[in-house]
Amino acid sequence: MPSRHRSSNLQRALYLSPGGSGERIAQAAALAACATRSGAADNPYSWQPARISAGAPVALRGRKGAPITLAAFAGRPVLLNIWATWCAPCVIELPALDRLQRDFGRRLSVVALSVDRKGMPAVTDAFRKLSIRHLQPYLDANGSAITTLKIVGLPATVAIAASGEFLQVRRGRVDWDDPNERARLRAILGV
Numbered sequence: 436m437p438s439r440h441r442s443s444n445l446q447r448a449l450y451l452s453p454g455g456s457g458e459r460i461a462q463a464a465a466l467a468a469c470a471t472r473s474g475a476a477d478n479p480y481s482w483q484p485a486r487i488s489a490g491a492p493v494a495l496r497g498r499k500g501a502p503i504t505l506a507a508f509a510g511r512p513v514l515l516n517i518w519a520t521w522c523a524p525c526v527i528e529l530p531a532l533d534r535l536q537r538d539f540g541r542r543l544s545v546v547a548l549s550v551d552r553k554g555m556p557a558v559t560d561a562f563r564k565l566s567i568r569h570l571q572p573y574l575d576a577n578g579s580a581i582t583t584l585k586i587v588g589l590p591a592t593v594a595i596a597a598s599g600e601f602l603q604v605r606r607g608r609v610d611w612d613d614p615n616e617r618a619r620l621r622a623i624l625g626v
Contacts, residue, residue, distance in 0.1 A: 482623065485593060485601035486585065493580050495548055495573040498555060503573070505599065508544045512624040513595040515546045517575075517586055520553075520561045524608035525590040529565055531611035535620075536569040542626045545570060550578045550589070594623045 493505050493515075505513065516532055518525035529547065536545040547570045549558040558572045580586070584593055587606065594603040603623050609616055620626070 480607040482603040482605050485604045487601035489600050511544050512597050513544045515593040517591045522589045528608045533567045533569045535611040548573045
């Protein structure tokens with residue numbers, strides 16, 4: 436991620452996070468730096484094979500509260516990102532996901548699924564503060580997707596084939612502006 440995006444995103448994350456103490460800032464920065472690692476198969480922050488059954492029931496709600504399943508995105512590869520407004524690395528990653536959706540257009544559906552218990556108003560407020568223009572807000576307020584998808588921390592990203600097959604899972608924040616990360620994504624999803 437170019438430095439101009441990184442600093443402004445960190446400022447936004449601190450603005451959105453409750454409490455924002457110096458210790459919390461240091462922890463968020465350390466987590467964000469740690470979560471961008473990639474490479475070796477033993478690295479928990481690299482893409483790992485998904486151990487999720489095809490058709491696993493992931494229920495989400497759209498902006499107006501209407502229930503939606505991942506089947507609504509059938510026919511197009513999906514990058515499902517599980518995040519929350521209280522998670523600093525998640526908030527830092529969101530603008531890059533927005534640019535990823537902008538750049539890939541109709542070839543890829545980037546689904547930003549928030550697990551905020553405060554509901555859709557918290558999610559739409561975060562989108563507004565971060566100037567998110569290309570993503571639609573989705574919500575899983577009870578966090579059932581975390582259990583269904585066997586997510587162990589936030590943010591987490593799941594690559595799903597156009598057929599609905601869960602291909603790969605990745606823990607931690609990803610720099611989606613990095614050409615190498617985009618090349619990995621193209622290789623996984625064929626986009």
